[in-house]
Amino acid sequence: MLVNDTAPVPHSTDSLISQIPGVIFQFYRSHCGRMHFPYLEGGGEALAHIDRQQLAHDAGQLIEHLTGHDHPKIMSSIERSARWMLPLTTRFRLPFPKGKPHWIAVSANPSPASNGVRWSGIMMDITDQVAEEQRLRKLCDTDPLTGLPNRRKLMVHLTHLASLSTRHGTPLSIMMVDIDYFKQLNDRWGHLQGDSVLEQLAVQTQQLLRCEDMVARLGGEEFMVVLPLTPLQQCHKLADRLRHAIASYDFGIGAGQVTVSIGVAEYRCGEPLANLIERADQALYSAKEVGRDCVCLLP
Numbered sequence: 001m002l003v004n005d006t007a008p009v010p011h012s013t014d015s016l017i018s019q020i021p022g023v024i025f026q027f028y029r030s031h032c033g034r035m036h037f038p039y040l041e042g043g044g045e046a047l048a049h050i051d052r053q054q055l056a057h058d059a060g061q062l063i064e065h066l067t068g069h070d071h072p073k074i075m076s077s078i079e080r081s082a083r084w085m086l087p088l089t090t091r092f093r094l095p096f097p098k099g100k101p102h103w104i105a106v107s108a109n110p111s112p113a114s115n116g117v118r119w120s121g122i123m124m125d126i127t128d129q130v131a132e133e134q135r136l137r138k139l140c141d142t143d144p145l146t147g148l149p150n151r152r153k154l155m156v157h158l159t160h161l162a163s164l165s166t167r168h169g170t171p172l173s174i175m176m177v178d179i180d181y182f183k184q185l186n187d188r189w190g191h192l193q194g195d196s197v198l199e200q201l202a203v204q205t206q207q208l209l210r211c212e213d214m215v216a217r218l219g220g221e222e223f224m225v226v227l228p229l230t231p232l233q234q235c236h237k238l239a240d241r242l243r244h245a246i247a248s249y250d251f252g253i254g255a256g257q258v259t260v261s262i263g264v265a266e267y268r269c270g271e272p273l274a275n276l277i278e279r280a281d282q283a284l285y286s287a288k289e290v291g292r293d294c295v296c297l298l299p
């Protein structure tokens with residue numbers, strides 16, 4: 001007998017809803033802040049273990065126990081949606097009994113109800129999608145050879161630190177680090193050995209820094225180190241320690257074969273970042289000019 005797979009199979013709405021990979025809900029919040037789900041139906045692994053009966057009476061506990069910053073984030077989304085009658089669109093991590101929390105996306109429309117606001121909407125488990133987004137973001141932000149942040153990631157970070165420095169008047173310094181005669185090193189020892197030097201240099205530099213500092217590969221044999229809460233003189237000392245550590249390290253071709261020149265500059269509150277980078281570049285240029293394997297600074 002032939003079966004027509006494309007013909008809709010008759011379903012009751014309830015059995016259809018129980019099979020969808022997410023939940024349909026109504027959520028109510030009274031003017032005094034009491035929250036509950038008058039309606040919550042559907043399927044999906046992450047949402048399967050939640051206590052629906054409890055949520056039908058009180059949703060406050062579930063929301064209060066959300067992971068990380070999700071509680072204040074979701075409360076302010078609810079508040080904004082209720083105040084301006086705008087769609088509620090957000091995502092949060094739902095604790096999962098075994099393993100990592102699952103990411104849940106919420107999309108709901110508000111409407112005024114007696115003594116409060118009622119939202120009608122859907123929740124979907126988007127854990128796989130978020131993992132893929134994180135993987136792609138890491139790919140965009142990382143230098144594939146050394147695993148260090150790349151120029152793009154560095155600029156986002158530096159912009160954030162510069163605005164903190166301007167707001168709080170705190171010091172911020174950078175180092176521009178460039179390997180000396182890297183072309184000769186490649187020519188003499190081969191490109192693979194050159195790559196290995198870059199990788200090891202990344203590790204060596206990171207080991208000298210505090211966890212809030214960042215070292216990034218700008219491209220080729222050039223790196224930048226960003227040091228929050230660090231004035232110029234302190235940055236100068238650290239740069240000299242780094243220069244010395246590199247010069248005395250054996251990168252697999254004998255100690256003393258790899259040296260770096262370093263340009264150091266300090267951020268002036270409120271200036272464009274391009275000016276800071278330009279000064280560090282000029283300082284690096286001076287270090288190359290005076291013979292390499294040294295540190296120069298420009299305040």
Ligand SMILES: Nc1nc2c(ncn2[C@@H]2O[C@H](COP(=O)(O)OP(=O)(O)OP(=O)(O)O)[C@@H](O)[C@H]2O)c(=O)[nH]1
Nearest residue numbers: 178179180181182183184186191192194195220221
């Ligand atoms: N092995 C390797 N070499 C690279 C990579 N990226 C850039 N280079 C090489 O780095 C060299 C940089 O050469 P230059 O810009 O002339 O600089 P330098 O020889 O270090 O000279 P100074 O900076 O003036 O001391 C070039 O030969 C590039 O091919 C990389 O990812 N791996």
